[in-house]
Amino acid sequence: MFNKLMFWKKRAVSSNLQERMALLKQQSIPEHVAIIMDGNGRWASKRKLPRIAGHHEGMKCVKRITKLADELGVKALTLYAFSTENWKRPKKEVEYIMSLPEQFLGTFLPELIEKNVRVTSIGYTKQLPPHTLKALEDAIEKTKNNTGLILNFALNYGSRSEIVQAVKNIVNDCEGKKIDVDDITPDLFSTYLMTSNLSDPDLLIRTSGEIRISNFMMWQLAYTELWFTDVLWPDFKEEHLVEAIEVFQNRQRRFGGV
Numbered sequence: 152m153f154n155k156l157m158f159w160k161k162r163a164v165s166s167n168l169q170e171r172m173a174l175l176k177q178q179s180i181p182e183h184v185a186i187i188m189d190g191n192g193r194w195a196s197k198r199k200l201p202r203i204a205g206h207h208e209g210m211k212c213v214k215r216i217t218k219l220a221d222e223l224g225v226k227a228l229t230l231y232a233f234s235t236e237n238w239k240r241p242k243k244e245v246e247y248i249m250s251l252p253e254q255f256l257g258t259f260l261p262e263l264i265e266k267n268v269r270v271t272s273i274g275y276t277k278q279l280p281p282h283t284l285k286a287l288e289d290a291i292e293k294t295k296n297n298t299g300l301i302l303n304f305a306l307n308y309g310s311r312s313e314i315v316q317a318v319k320n321i322v323n324d325c326e327g328k329k330i331d332v333d334d335i336t337p338d339l340f341s342t343y344l345m346t347s348n349l350s351d352p353d354l355l356i357r358t359s360g361e362i363r364i365s366n367f368m369m370w371q372l373a374y375t376e377l378w379f380t381d382v383l384w385p386d387f388k389e390e391h392l393v394e395a396i397e398v399f400q401n402r403q404r405r406f407g408g409v
């Protein structure tokens with residue numbers, strides 16, 4: 152019989168890592184982890200491979216990090232897979248990235264379903280190619296009642312557009328007398344964002360040595376702990392996520408207090 156948990160079972164972590172994971176679980180695990188997955192192109196160039204080979208390897212990395220996040224008890228994992236600015240890339244590269252949701256979900260969806268993972272998305276997904284959107288919507292539909300890890304793909308996502316859209320919707324609702332200007336608070340504003348069903352990220356990871364936010368969740372990251380690593384996304388392994396959470400657990404979060 153086809154084993155739905157093929158990937159989950161196959162990828163065992165070392166005993167040393169298991170010990171570190173057990174220690175992590177004794178303290179607070181970040182509920183929402185967001186990742187800017189960067190460095191696929193450089194990973195490929197270093198090996199004299201086409202850039203799309205880096206994206207393919209990056210997709211494999213999404214599998215192992217999803218699995219580990221689930222095992223650690225992370226509640227939501229948001230992955231920045233394609234920004235509103237990424238359309239500027241060569242056509243072939245964009246086409247390849249747009250095939251990744253199908254490739255990923257085509258092989259991995261049964262395991263995600265089995266593991267109670269819920270797939271969601273943020274971004275202007277209606278503008279994705281029909282085949283990409285179909286794969287995504289199919290996964291969202293098939294996992295909508297799952298109650299485990301939320302695997303949230305940011306696809307054709309941009310924070311500035313999201314904020315501008317929220318402002319427009321708020322203005323409309325004010326003009327339509329659905330809300331009053333005095334009702335507008337940070338909490339209300341958050342409900343107009345694409346992330347309204349998620350808590351703000353507790354931990355943001357960016358790979359590949361770039362130290363910037365790149366139009367990603369700028370409102371939501373206000374009090375997020377940031378962790379940057381030189382590791383390129385395709386090289387990002389279980390131990391790197393464990394390290395990021397170890398660092399997170401040693402940070403003092405004060406949210407502006409003392």
Ligand code: FPP
Nearest residue numbers: 188189190191192193209210232251252255
């Ligand atoms: C940035 O690296 C990476 C991307 C724009 C694509 C990220 C996509 C994945 C990791 C796979 C997503 C998987 C699914 C299932 C949707 P870059 O190309 O900018 O790297 P560089 O800075 O080294 O050139």
